[in-house]
Amino acid sequence: MLSRAVLPLSRPNVFASAVRASTLSARPSPYTAYKLSPAIQLRAKSNKSKSNTPKAAPKDFTAEQPEFDTKAEPTQPSESVEQEQAPQTPLPDLTQGIPSTLAAELEGRMKKGPLNLTEDPAQSEEYGADGRGGGDIPKGGYETSIDRRKARMANIVYAAMLLAGVAGMGYLGRNWETEEEASQHPEIPSGWSPGLWYSRIKARTSDLTSYYKDPAFPKLLPDEDAEMRQPYTLVLSLEDLLVHSEWTREHGWRVAKRPGVDYFLRYLNQYYELVLFTSVPSMMADQVLRKLDPYRIIRWPLFREATRYKDGEYIKDLQYLNRDLSKVILIDTKEEHARYQPENAIVLDKWTGDPKDKTLVALIPFLEYLAGMGVEDVRTVLKSFDGTPIPVEFAKREKAMRERFEKDLAEEQKKKPSRGLGNFAAALGLKSSATLNGEQTPSEGLAQGKMLWDQIRERGQKNYEMIESEIRANGEKWLAEMAAEEEKARQEQMQSMKGSFTGIFGAGSKDQ
Structure with missing residues (x-):
């Protein structure tokens, strides 16, 4: 321990350095020292450094290297360069609100990743966000074994689906197996030609979807003796013909009855079998019909379930009515509803709620004439009025007669x-x-x-x-x-439901 304390004192020039430090802190002399020449000062410094300081370590560079001959130039910061390159745009008007930054954010997302393994600025744009560039390595080199296995399984699934589709088409295009199928499609006989094969595929496919597109029953009206009912059938629409529905913020939904509806229905009831055929669902149209016709003047109501759906439209196919089409007249406000039997249709303009409208009442003389005179085929008479307003044209013809x-x-x-x-x-x-x-x-x-x-x-x-x-x-x-009959039917339905529930629970208790 003593040797460690004495060791610094044994070093050379320790005492001289201490004396020199004490003289520096003394008060300077008022007399000016003699100024030596630069050459003498440089020589004295070199001798002093050789005698007092240890030998310096060799340096890694010298002042004679060519790199030190270059003149340093001040470099501009990157921010100033970007400011010089970026165009000056006017500041946004903050009085109109804070501007949206959505465009800048979307542009930033669309920029490619900055990854550049080659350190070549020319190839920096070839690298995407996933780091896969278009260099010497193909894209397949970045795929793992799991990726290749997934791609192989996907190809197998696609091939299986293709084979299943071909087999299914072949099965659907087979010949008719029963006479019932052949009778349902008499225009498509059995055969192996491509045309017949395609026709059978189309027919069987339409049969699968007919449950959702065709009417609920093949006969919408029951069979009746022609002598026990009116010989003619008048099919009426509901929306914009007999009633008009509208919605307002003050009153909500409101339904208006067309002027002359009661007279129209009760007068023509003696000549025609009245049928209401609407494309409105039954849960909505039934409530309107109860208010419109409380005495059941209209014999048969048919709703959307009885229509035919095709090309986004609900079509009223009169062939399903189970009536002679030569004695059937359809009155509607849309030509699309009578697409299959336009020769049986009278298309009127939509009623928009005008309280002074008299279209239905003006149409009564023409309809009364058809039924009263016993016209054999109403389609021929309707064709003669094609393109003309029927009430006006019929009044002219009646005057001439x-x-x-x-x-x-x-x-x-x-x-x-x-x-x-x-x-x-x-x-x-x-x-x-x-x-x-x-x-x-x-x-x-x-x-x-x-x-x-x-x-x-x-x-x-x-x-x-x-x-x-x-x-x-x-x-x-x-x-x-009628209200008593409905209540009785409802009570009977409730009793039958209760009996079914009690029967189920009673059978379960006996088994136990």
């Missing part, structure tokens, strides 16, 4: 005034016969100068008045009876 009738009647009276007008009725094929309720015979009406068409209209007005009187007298009673 009346003028011709009056002219013929006047000529007949001039020729044979003694024989009377009964012979004129016989010439038209009308025979006198007794009628019920004291009604006029056709011959008596002609004797009074009335057209047969006028007599049919008078009879229709009397029947309508009789129906109205019955509704006014017994309407409340009918509604009460």
Whole structure:
């Protein structure tokens, strides 16, 4: 320990350095020292360094190296370079709000990764965010064994799916196996030609989806004796024909009934079998129908479940009605609904809620004429009115028929005034016969100068008045009876449901 303390004192020049340090802290002399020449000072410093300081270690560089001959130039910071290169844009107007930074963020995401293994700026853009460039190494070199295994399994799955599809098409295109299948598609016989094969594939595929596209039943209306019902069928739409629905913020949903609907339905009920055919779902249309027709003047309601779906449209196929199409008339507001039977359709403009509308009432004389005169095929008559407003055109034709009738009647009276007008009725094929309720015979009406068409209209007005009187007298009673029947049916349904539940639990307790 003593040797370690004495060792620093034994070193050379220790005492001289201590004395030199003490002299530096003394007060300087007021006299100016003699200034030596630079050469003498340099020589003295070199001798002093050789005697007092240890030998210096060799340096790794010298001042004579060529690198030290270059002149240092100040470099500009990178930020200033970017500022010089970037174009100057005006500052955003913060009075309109803080501008969006979405475009800058999306642009930053679209930039490629900065990875560049070659340290070559020309190839820096070839590297993506995943580090896979387009250099000498192919892209397959970056794939692992797991990636190759996944790709191989995917190819196997694709091949299996292709084989299954080909086999399925071959199975669907086979010949008809039963006579029932052949009878359902008489236009597609069995055979091995590509056309027949494709037709059978298409037919079987459509049969699989027909459950969702075709009507719920092949016969939408039941079979009835033609003598027990009206010979003609009038099919009516609901939305924008009989009613109009609209929604407002003040009142919500509201449904308006078209002017003349009650008169239209009750008057034509004596000539036509009325059918409501709408594309609205039953859960929505049934509630509207109960308010629109509380006395069940419309015999058969058909909803969306009875329509046919094709190309995004609900089509009303009249072939499923189980009625003679020569005696069927469809009144609708959309041509798409009558795509399959346009010759049976009368397409009217949509009713938008005008309280002064009289379209339905104006259409009654034409429909009454078709049913009252016993037209064999309504499609022929409807075709003659194609492209014209039916009420206006029918009024013109009726006026022409009346003028011709009056002219013929006047000529007949001039020729044979003694024989009377009964012979004129016989010439038209009308025979006198007794009628019920004291009604006029056709011959008596002609004797009074009335057209047969006028007599049919008078009879229709009397029947309508009789129906109205019955509704006014017994309407409340009918509604009460219908409500009682519905309540009874509901109670029976509840009892049957309770019985099924108790039977299930009772059977379980007996087994235990």
